[in-house]
Each structure stands twice: as structure tokens, then as C-alpha cells.
Amino acid sequence: MAEQELKYLLFLGCVIPYRVSSYEVSTRKILDKLGVELVEMPEFTCCGLPLDPVNHDMMLGLAARNLALAEQQNLPIMALCNGCFGVLNHTNKELKEDKKLREKVNEHLKEIGAEFKGTTTVKHLIHVLAEDVGFEKIEKTIKKSLNPLKVAVHTGCHVMRPSKYIGSDDPENPTLLKKLIRLTGAETLDYIDENECCGNPIIGVNSEIPLQLARHKLGNIKAVKAHALITVCPFCHMMYDLHQPRIERTFNEKYGIPVLHYPQLLGLAMGMSHEELALKELRVKASELLTLL
Amino acid sequence: MLRTTEMDPKFKYEISKTPGSEKLMLCFQCGTCTADCPIARFTDSYRPRKLVRMVQLGLKDRALSDDSIWLCTSCFTCVDHCPQDVGTAEVVRALRNLAVKERPMPRVYKELSSAIRKTGYAYEIPQLRLRQREEKGLPPLPKGDVESVRKLFKATSFSKTIEEEEE
Numbered sequence: 187m188a189e190q191e192l193k194y195l196l197f198l199g200c201v202i203p204y205r206v207s208s209y210e211v212s213t214r215k216i217l218d219k220l221g222v223e224l225v226e227m228p229e230f231t232c233c234g235l236p237l238d239p240v241n242h243d244m245m246l247g248l249a250a251r252n253l254a255l256a257e258q259q260n261l262p263i264m265a266l267c268n269g270c271f272g273v274l275n276h277t278n279k280e281l282k283e284d285k286k287l288r289e290k291v292n293e294h295l296k297e298i299g300a301e302f303k304g305t306t307t308v309k310h311l312i313h314v315l316a317e318d319v320g321f322e323k324i325e326k327t328i329k330k331s332l333n334p335l336k337v338a339v340h341t342g343c344h345v346m347r348p349s350k351y352i353g354s355d356d357p358e359n360p361t362l363l364k365k366l367i368r369l370t371g372a373e374t375l376d377y378i379d380e381n382e383c384c385g386n387p388i389i390g391v392n393s394e395i396p397l398q399l400a401r402h403k404l405g406n407i408k409a410v411k412a413h414a415l416i417t418v419c420p421f422c423h424m425m426y427d428l429h430q431p432r433i434e435r436t437f438n439e440k441y442g443i444p445v446l447h448y449p450q451l452l453g454l455a456m457g458m459s460h461e462e463l464a465l466k467e468l469r470v471k472a473s474e475l476l477t478l479l
Numbered sequence: 480m481l482r483t484t485e486m487d488p489k490f491k492y493e494i495s496k497t498p499g500s501e502k503l504m505l506c507f508q509c510g511t512c513t514a515d516c517p518i519a520r521f522t523d524s525y526r527p528r529k530l531v532r533m534v535q536l537g538l539k540d541r542a543l544s545d546d547s548i549w550l551c552t553s554c555f556t557c558v559d560h561c562p563q564d565v566g567t568a569e570v571v572r573a574l575r576n577l578a579v580k581e582r583p584m585p586r587v588y589k590e591l592s593s594a595i596r597k598t599g600y601a602y603e604i605p606q607l608r609l610r611q612r613e614e615k616g617l618p619p620l621p622k623g624d625v626e627s628v629r630k631l632f633k634a635t636s637f638s639k640t641i642e643e644e645e646e
Contacts, residue, residue, distance in 0.1 A: 198620075200600040200601040200602050200604075201601070201602070203604055203608065203612070203620050204600075204601075204602040204604050204608065207608075207611070207612070207615065207617070210617060211615055211617065214617070226618055226621075227621075228621030228622075229621070229624055230621075231595070231599035231600065231623045231624060231627075231628055232595050232599060232600050232601045232623075236588075236591040236592075236595070236601045237588075237591065237592060237595065237637070238553075238572060239549075239553075239572060239575045239576070239588060240575065240576065240579045240584055240588045240592065240637075240640070241576060241579070241635060241637040241640065242497065242498065242572065242573075242576050243635040243636075243637070244631065244632065244635045244637040247631040247634065247635055248595075248628070248631060251627065251631065280498070284498075287498060293634075294631060294634040294635055297630045297631070297633070297634045298626075298627040298630050298631065300627075343552075343553075343554040343555060343556075344553075344555075347554065347555035347556065347558065347559050348555045348558045348559055349559050357559055382517045382554075383517045383518075383552050383554035383556070385517070385518075385552055386552075387552040387553055388518075388549065388550055388551070388552050390585070390586075390587030390588075390590075391549045391550065391585045391587060392549075392550060395518060395521050395522055395550065396552075398521045399517060399518075399521060402521075464615070
């Protein structure tokens with residue numbers, strides 16, 4: 187059987203270029219090493235998720251427009267953000283199944299000369315790594331085992347739930363990201379309430395509750411003495427990294443837990459330098475962690 | 480106390496015709512959604528089970544003016560756990576969508592809507608960040624297709640909601 191072509195339309199989304207470019211930098215580095223080709227899509231816009239709370243039709247319109255553009259390229263979409271993945275994947279599957287809804291959305295798309303046909307697929311970075319690239323190929327690129335590292339894992343909601351639209355991992359006991367982490371030689375630590383939401387989606391409405399949620403999680407992670415927390419979503423990452431000093435100030439506690447994007451961890455195991463992986467852009471410095479390697 | 484005059488018997492149908500909320504009437508108030516909700520754990524003010532009941536009873540004004548509808552993070556735990564497949568988070572989203580047609584939306588959504596209409600992205604990305612991309616060896620960010628986005632705002636009538644907000 188011919189090897190599957192590893193070529194994807196990169197769906198960067200809004201928040202990664204706005205605030206979390208270390209995720210993009212490190213992702214591009216590791217995918218290049220793995221022979222994954224990324225096609226830039228200048229025509230993409232916001233995925234639609236931010237407008238779902240205020241106008242579901244508008245979310246569907248934006249998502250379907252992005253999907254229709256991908257269909258024209260005849261390539262699958264790869265999203266780095268859990269939110270973008272969730273909304274594009276959900277919309278793609280829902281519109282494929284629901285003819286009435288598809289007709290309604292296509293009425294809106296007609297205004298801009300686009301049509302949703304239902305011929306593309308949407309994947310998140312971790313699906314591309316685990317299912318398309320495969321563990322074996324990743325293992326071959328590992329040069330330096332991260333053996334002394336013990337890390338906690340936060341997969342994030344929209345890459346797992348609603349499970350009837352995703353189904354590649356068990357939201358009650360997610361293992362996909364853990365398996366990817368173990369390839370680097372790092373150990374994954376279990377902790378209480380591991381699968382709970384980061385809270386970031388409502389921080390613009392109410393900051394107090396998400397900070398409490400994140401504090402609860404950081405406390406549980408500290409309790410198992412993890413050297414770092416690993417994420418695969420810019421929103422979850424912001425909650426634990428960018429807001430960590432604020433959480434420490436608010437509750438007068440000290441965590442000091444570096445939060446790495448999974449590609450940064452994998453890149454270190456591939457032998458890349460911390461400069462290449464933009465580790466200095468993290469709010470909570472990872473310098474102590476680097477001395478362990 | 481509930482008054483029958485407060486109840487709008489058609490409200491439940493208004494909600495249940497929106498995608499994902501079709502099984503609203505199957506909710507038997509077991510409370511799994513509230514029990515498993517990460518937000519309900521940290522605040523007494525958000526109770527998804529109660530919001531679904533308000534809709535079933537037709538308490539339209541109460542439900543739409545209840546600020547707690549904005550506290551759902553859409554983690555979809557309730558959607559996955561509901562024994563009746565009610566899609567609670569989708570019911571909450573339907574409430575929000577109706578609420579913004581009658582009253583001001585939380586400021587953050589005004590900002591997101593206006594950035595998307597103006598640039599195609601949820602945030603206006605500062606020039607400095609664009610220059611930094613170049614320094615980091617990242618490809619330039621494309622200009623969003625603003626014209627198409629604006630047309631979609633019109634086609635879905637969302638532009639009306641936003642223009643009323645701006646007035």
C-alpha cells in the first residue's frame with residue numbers, strides 16, 4: 187500500500203497569531219521534521235466559534251465557508267486550536283448528515299459564490315500525529331529521550347467532546363495525547379479532575395470563575411509534582427500559562443508550573459534547541475525544566 | 480412563585496427548533512448536567528438543569544434575562560453525559576441567540592463581532608505582531624476576506640443585531 191500523502195491545509199485561526207505564536211513556531215518545526223507538508227490558506231477567516239453564542243447561523247456560515255474553500259483545494263484541514271477543530275469538524279459532519287440545514291447554509295453561501303458539498307475532512311494536530319503520521323514514524327525522529335521528565339496532561343474539551351461528532355478518543359479517559367507524550371520518553375502523571383474544562387471561553391464575561399477553575403487544576407497538578415503541563419490548544423494554554431501569575435496573585439499561592447505546547451516537548455526530544463521551539467515566549471519560564479534534560 | 484401569565488406555551492417549540500435542541504422535551508430533570516458541570520461546581524448561580532426546566536415551562540422572560548446563560552463554557556460535558564440526549568449546552572446556546580435579539584449582548588461578543596466584521600478575524604492583530612512574524616520566519620498573515628464576511632453578516636441577518644447594538 188502506498189504511503190498516505192501527508193499534506194494539509196493549515197487552519198491557523200485567530201488567537202495563535204494574536205497571542206500564542208510559540209505554538210505555531212514549534213508546530214511548523216516538528217511537522218517539517220516529520221515530512222508533513224502544510225499548505226497556507228490565505229482565504230481562511232475566523233472559524234466561526236466566537237459568534238456561536240450570539241448567532242448560530244453566522245457561526246455555521248463562517249465555518250461552512252472555510253470548509254467550502256478547503257473542498258476546492260481537495261485537501262483535508264488541520265487545525266491547531268481545539269476550538270477551530272471542534273467547530274469545523276462539528277459543522278462539517280452536521281451539514282453532511284442534515285440535508286435541510288445544509289440547504290439553508292448553502293442559501294447563505296450563495297451570496298458569496300460558495301457552496302458546501304461535504305467532501306473534506308477536518309483533523310486536529312494530535313489526530314494528524316497519532317493517526318496519519320503514526321507513532322512508529324514519530325519514534326524514529328526521537329534523538330534524545332526526555333526520560334527524567336514527569337508531566338501532567340490537559341487535552342482540552344473541543345478535541346474530545348461532543349464525542350458523537352469526534353470519537354477518536356474517550357473523553358472520560360483520554361489517552362491519545364498521553365501516548366504521544368510517552369514517545370518522547372517523558373512520563374505522564376495522572377491527577378484529579380484531569381478532563382475538566384480550562385474555563386477560558388467565558389473569561390470575557392466573568393473572569394473570577396475561570397481563574398478558580400484553573401487554580402483548582404494547577405493545584406491538582408502541583409500535588410502530583412509534575413515538572414510541566416502539556417497542552418494542545420492556545421486557549422487552554424493561555425489559561426494556565428499567561429494567567430498563571432494572575433492566579434498566583436489572586437489566591438496568594440505559588441505554582442511555577444511551565445506549560446508547554448506538545449510540539450515544544452516533541453521538538454526537545456527531536457534534539458531541537460529551546461530557541462528554535464520559542465520556549466522563551468512562555469510566561470512561566472521553563473529554564474529549570476531544561477536543566478533536567 | 481409561578482404565574483400562568485408568565486408562561487409562554489410556544490417558547491419550548493421556539494427553542495426546540497434550533498439545531499441540537501430538538502430533544503428538549505425529553506429532559507426529566509435528573510440533574511446530571513448540573514452535577515457534572517465544571518462551572519456549577521464553582522458558582523451557585525449557574526444551573527443548567529434549571530435553565531432547561533424554565534424553557535419547558537415557557538418562562539421566556541425569566542430565562543432570557545437570566546445572566547447566568549452566559550456562564551456556559553461549552554465544554555459539552557452535559558451533552559456527553561445526558562441520559563436523554565437533550566443537548567443541554569445547545570439549549571443554552573439557543574437561549575443566548577434569542578436573548579441578544581431582545582437585550583444588549585455581553586461586551587466581549589460585541590468586540591468579537593466587530594473585529595470579525597472589520598478584519599475577518601476575531602482579534603485585530605497589531606502591526607507589531609505582523610512584523611514579529613517576519614522576524615520569526617513565519618509566513619505573512621493573509622488579509623481576511625472581509626467582503627465575504629460582511630455579506631454573510633447580512634445574509635444571516637446578524638448585521639441587524641450588531642447595528643442595533645452599535646446605535
